[in-house]
Amino acid sequence: QVRLVESGGGLVQPGGSLRLSCAASGFTFSDYGMNWYRQAPGKEREWVASITRTGLRRNYADSVKGRFTISRDNAKNTVYLQMNSLKPEDTAVYYCNGLGTYEYWGQGTQVTVSS
Numbered sequence: 001q002v003r004l005v006e007s008g009g010g011l012v013q014p015g016g017s018l019r020l021s022c023a024a025s026g027f028t029f030s031d032y033g034m035n036w037y038r039q040a041p042g043k044e045r046e047w048v049a050s051i052t053r054t055g056l057r058r059n060y061a062d063s064v065k066g067r068f069t070i071s072r073d074n075a076k077n078t079v080y081l082q083m084n085s086l087k088p089e090d091t092a093v094y095y096c097n098g099l100g101t102y103e104y105w106g107q108g109t110q111v112t113v114s115s
Contacts, residue, residue, distance in 0.1 A: 001026050002025070002026035002027050002102075002104050003023075003024070003025045003026055004022055004023070004024050004096045004097075004098060004104055004105065004106035004107075005022065005023045005106060005107070006020060006021070006022045006094065006095070006096050006106045006107065006108060006109040007020070007021050007022075007023070007109060008020040008021050008109060009094060009109030009110045009111045010110075010111070010112070011112045011114065012086055012111070012112070012113055013113070013114070013115050014086060014087060014088060014113055014114075014115055015085060015086065016086050016113070017082070017083060017084045017085075017086065018083045018086065018111060019080060019081070019082050019083070020036070020080065020081040020083065020094055020096075020109060020111075021078055021079075021080055022034070022036075022078060022079045022080075022081075022096030022106055023076075023077060023078050024077045024078065024079070024096075024098060024104075025077060027098070027100075027102075027104065029074060029077040029098075030053055030054075030074040031053060031100050031101070032053060032098040032099060032100035032104075033050060033051065033052050033053055033098070033099050033100065034050070034051050034070075034072055034079040034096070034097065034098055034099075035047060035048075035049065035050045035051075035096075035097040035098075035099060036048040036049045036050075036070060036079075036081045036094060036095070036096060036097070037094070037095045037097055038090075038092035038093065038094045038095065038111075039092055039093050039095070039108075040089075040091060040092040041092075043092075045095070046061065047061060048060070048061050048064055048068065048081070048094070049061065049064065049068055049070040049081060050070065051070045051071065051072050051079065053100075055071065055072050055074075058070050058071075063089075064083075064090075067083065067084050067085045067086075068081060068082065068083050068084070069081070069082040069084075070082075079096060081094065083111070086111075086113045087113060088113045088114060089113075090111060090113050091111060091112050091113050091114070092110075092111060093108040093109065093110050093111075094108060094109050094110075094111055095107075095108045
């Protein structure tokens, strides 16, 4: 069956870094554009970053541009989100999303930025 499993979340101080991973299985990963979304408490889910199937094009929300980097390894069926210079407002559950013929979601990983 299709699975997207996020990992790498946790508690980090402001200014710190985390690297999220999302391992995919059950579908042809290289046929799918991949995205990261996040949802903070009491807020709607928002798009964070996207990467095309080949990894040649990447896009970012203005709120994370210059701080976050999305990447993928099609040989490992994994997409990453490197998050640097983290701020308290980055606190959220981060979700991996695959978009192609179908749309798939992971279960999310919690990121908390606090001193």
